[in-house]
Amino acid sequence: MSASARVSRALALALCLLVPAIAGAGTPPLRVVSINLCTDQLAMALAAPGQLVSVSYLSADPRMSMMADRAAAYPLNHAGAEEVYLMRPDLVLGGIYTNRGSVEILQRLGVPVLLLPPVDRLEDVAAQMRTVGAALGRTAEAEAQVAAFEAALAALRVDLPPVTAAQYHPNGYTTGTGTLADEIMRHTGYANIAARAGVAGGGVLALERLVMEDPQVIVTARPWPGASRSEELLVHPALAALRARAAQVPLADAGWSCGTPAMLAAVAGMAAARRAMEGR
């Protein structure tokens, strides 16, 4: 690694981003492979035609991905070191928690890798779009999309008095303070029950406690095919009784997974549900 790259790496680390060797490269990468659902979304939105070579298999799954149609046009990868290396990428995009083993091998083989942390604040979405835009040499495109995204997000803001709401997922999993979901809920006129109950980040909220908090809105994901005990919780009679008197916002997991413009669908769903409550 060159001295200038080392300096840039130190700078990138200071920004909580790992950007090795790219800053000094000058010319935009020609063969970009993305191995993470969220970087897939940013790359598909920002890359020039032909610049993006492959996205992760998760992006082609409509249950998890908001951009499954577009992802189907790309060869898919499973974030394995061997398959990604054989695609001869000159830039790999991933999340900081994506297949660490594969990423380390790719780095050792000299493949430039850009790792992005998960976004847990609304204001970080634009920053990450700019980071990926810069890495792809598509700064102008990124600026244009950031402007459109921020305008759309601002238009979806709901300034009504907050109603209590909780996200409730299989196994009683919910999202509390310091999460993107919590920020989206606040942006669209809700007070997050889980945050009030002291859940920080993602965590489990016992069904008993959810029942006692008695939220006005319950956000749950649609069940997956096959059966699981984890999802049985979502049809528990106590939760059913709670739902009977609460408003429901059934939303696919896909819209909530990533801090990218693709999440606007989730934001719009929450905002529409909040406004509809006011109309009743």
Place this chain on the structure above:
Amino acid sequence: MTLRLAPPLGLLVAVLFAASLLTGPAGLSLADSLGALLAGRGEAAVLVMREIRLPRAVLGLLVGAGLGLAGAAMQGFLRNPLAEPGLIGVSPAASLGAVISLQTGAAAAFALALPLAALTGAGVAVALALMLAGPRGGSFTLILAGIAISALAGALTSLVLNLSPNPYAAAEIVFWMMGSLADRSMDHVALAAPFLIGGAALLLTTGRALDALTLGEDAAQSMGVSLVSLRLRLLVGTAAVVGAATAVAGAVGFVGLVVPHLLRPAVGARPGRLMIASALGGAAMLLAADLATRLIAPERDLKLGVLTAIVGAPFFLRLIWQMRGRE
């Protein structure tokens, strides 16, 4: 004699049942809990007490009693203290049946498919164990057969869950191996209770015959005991009890081993009486274990089988140690 032991055991079960109802993360006061449960006061509290805690406590009672009873019955019939539903593969086979009915969609199509499939799995395992161990119930064959059946059933259960299209299913292998009563509902009670109660009633009819069997098969037959009928009742009764218990609570091991073993000295070598005492003891053990899962790590859904194994495995080793001296 059973008369002497039943009141204290019954009292213990009642206390643990009440403690189970009063323990939970919602932090309801005693007055609120009882007001909600008995008088229906407080909309949310009623939901917590009647729909979340009551089914959990009822299932703890029924599943524990069933497993204790089934253990005592199998030990009586095989005249072998190592015969336990979990160890000889009956519970793992019931898990396999339950998992297959859930993953094929049969359980969603009609609710009774779940307990019936678990019952079938348990029945096959009991039949295999009876066949392999023979009426003498040699420890060596019984345990080896148990290891083989458990391993096969466990592997197939994992396979079915790994192949499931549901991303949560594979993570639930541990539930089907270790058992849990967390977040069960009255639907589960309604599904399991008829089989648990019916199976238990059937097993209790074998008391007199099992008592006679302690004198040896020939003596028992000369006293009018039909071994064929006894074996059939035992097979169906155990399969119903263990199958239903496993279908809703997963495979909880060691209850049927520890409880009869602990109570046998107090009851004497009378399998008929031991079954009644073991039902009470099993209920107490499972309610206590389920309470412990909630008190030790309330947020983590500790598995029941973890606690029963921590208590039960040392017993098992001790029993094997004693048998080693004899064989």
